Amino acid sequence: MEQIGHFCAIAGAMTVFGTLLFQMVVFDRAMRRLLAAAVSVTIAGAIASLVAQSAEFGGPVLTVLTSTWFGQVLAMQTLLVVLGACVGGRAAVVLAGLGVVAAAGRGHGAAMADEWGLMASHAVHLLASAAWLGSLPALFVTVLAGDLVAARRYAGLGGIAVLALACSAAWQGWGLAGGLPGLVGTPYGAVLCLKGGLFAGLLAAALLNRYRLVPALPGARRVLLGSMIAEIGIGGLATVAAVALAGMEPGMHERPLWPFALQPSTLALVDPDLRREVIGGLLWCGLAGALALAGWWRRMLWIGVPVALWLGVPHFDLLLVPAYPTSFWQAPAPATPESVAHGETLYLQHCAGCHGVGKQGDGPQAKSLSIPPADLTAEHLWDHADGELFWWLTAGMAGADGREVMPGFGGVLSEDDRWALIDAIRATNPHRPLPAPSLHHHR
Ligand code: HEC
Incomplete structure (x- = not known):
């Protein structure tokens, strides 16, 4: 219910903004019924998400509306959109645009108020998608009424919006997802990829309309209308994905599980x-x-x-x-004298038998192994990212024949213990690279 409410509130706001923009730059035509419908959807959505949110907070609706950040932003957003729809004209576009942007204040940008870049690109993203998807119903109604010039004039607005959309999406998606590992290794990244696929579908429909169907007007009018319905449908799905993403933990804050070998x-x-x-x-x-x-x-x-x-x-x-599932994990905290000392104690208990007290791979058990234990004092240690070492300590290592040569400690040592061991072997390795540009890291 909450998600449906969010969806209606944002889809309605986008349609009001898109319609007003369409009237201003593409084709001036009264569209009262469309605006009224969009406004009703916005208000209904806002009420639904407010009620759902209040139930979640366990507080009365009025209190949530007036004294929480969520309620205030929602109220302002709805008010701006309704005002815009009532006023009409240039000022109205600005009002509705502000209403759409206010939705950015409820997203992750707001939760991370220090990340202005993300918040700004989120606002651009919302405005661009509202300019494109939000104006499609207006275009549809116009073409349906037989005003075909509008379809020809629409290309400029659509083109600019698509460009802004793609740029802001790339910037924002990459940042929030946490790069490639976040994109392929977190649920957030999976939904983002889905949204990217929908965007590609939208783009394909838009290009088809622009370069095939619009030039073939008026003969292709019915096909164009059908294609626009498809475009609006895909756009709706992309908006659903966007609403889902807004409620998810961004991939950059999660530890990605790398899915490839x-x-x-x-x-x-x-x-x-x-x-x-x-x-x-x-x-x-x-x-x-x-x-x-x-x-x-x-x-x-x-x-x-x-x-x-x-x-x-x-x-x-x-x-x-x-690569391993944890290849891109990073140590949860920087090494401290305590963590190194703790790691050293664990090392003597669990590792020195093979790797030797001095970590040179010459412990008493070393001779009985098919592969010599690694010399942990070698420079080579720095070729491996923290996440790789963590995987080996957790799951163990196998030789070329697939047989285990080093046991995994995932069941024996806690996560913190394993990170402490990594701190210890890093701290005692004499080859620590100066300002370490760790080769396996993506940033
Ligand atoms: C049963 C013997 C054995 C024990 C116990 C053992 N290791 Fe190993 N370890 C090995 C062997 C053998 C290799 C080399 C595997 C290879 O080269 O494929 C290895 C490799 C490694 C590597 C990879 C180093 C590199 O640069 O490639 C690390 C790190 C490591 N061990 C750390 C540890 C730590 C920390 C412990 C204690 C928690 C430990 N090992 C316990 C046998 C052992």
Whole structure:
């Protein structure tokens, strides 16, 4: 109920803003019934989400409305939208626009008031989606009434809105999702990907309308109307996804579970030989691209492009390294003298038997193992991110034959213990890189 309320409040506000904007820049035509419908939906949605929220807080509706941030912003948002719809004209567009932007105050931007960049891009995102999706019903009504010029004039508004939408979405999505690991490894990222797919669908419909159907007017009027209904439907789904996202913990605040066995890494580029190989691969792919572009020599195209790709692409597996679910986790807190001391105690209990008291891989048990235990004082330790070490300490390590060579400690040691061990082996390693640009990290 709460989510449905949020959805109606925002969809209604977007439609009021989009309709007013449409009247101002595309086609001036009275659309009282559309505006009235949108206003009713906004008010109904606001009331529903207010009632649901009050039930959640366990307080009377009036108190929630007047004395919580949520209630105040909701009231202001609704008021601005209703005022805009009643006033009409240029001022109305501004009022309704402010109402739409006020919704940003209820989202994550508000929860993280220090992140102005995110909040601003959220506002741009809302306005752009309101300008595009919100004006589609107005366009639909106009085309239905037979005013076909509107469809031709609409392209400018639509184009600008789509551009702003894509830019703000990329900026915001990447930031909030927490980069690639957040995008593929958190529920938030999954919904975001879904929304991205819907956006692609919307874009496809918009391009179809703009470049195929509108030029074929008036003959293609019915097809255009159908395509617009589809566009409005997909837009509605994208808005549902957006409302769902607003209620979720952003991926950047979660620990992503990396779902793949490999991850991108630039580690290979440090080695001159490997770097040469990667550059060779890039050159082959560049050649493939050049051939594809210079498509005039057709026979070359069909043979040359696949051959160049076939020669080039295999070099890139150097840019992929094994990955584990926790590869992108970071230590929950920086190392302290206490955590290092605690880790040292645990090390002597659990690890020294194999890795040796001095951590050089020469403990008493070392000889009985098929693979020598790693020398934890070697520089190599820094090639591994915290999250990788954490995975090995948790799940253990297997040799090339798949048999366990180091046991996992996930069932024996707490998470904090495992992080303390990592603090300890990092702290006693003599090769700590100066201002550590950790190679496996994405930022
Ligand atoms: C049964 C012996 C054994 C015990 C006990 C053991 N390890 Fe290991 N450890 C190994 C072996 C063998 C390897 C090398 C595996 C390989 O190279 O694939 C290894 C590798 C590692 C690595 C990877 C280092 C790198 O740079 O690749 C780390 C980190 C590590 N151990 C830490 C620990 C810690 C911390 C403990 C105690 C909680 C511990 N190990 C207990 C046998 C052991």
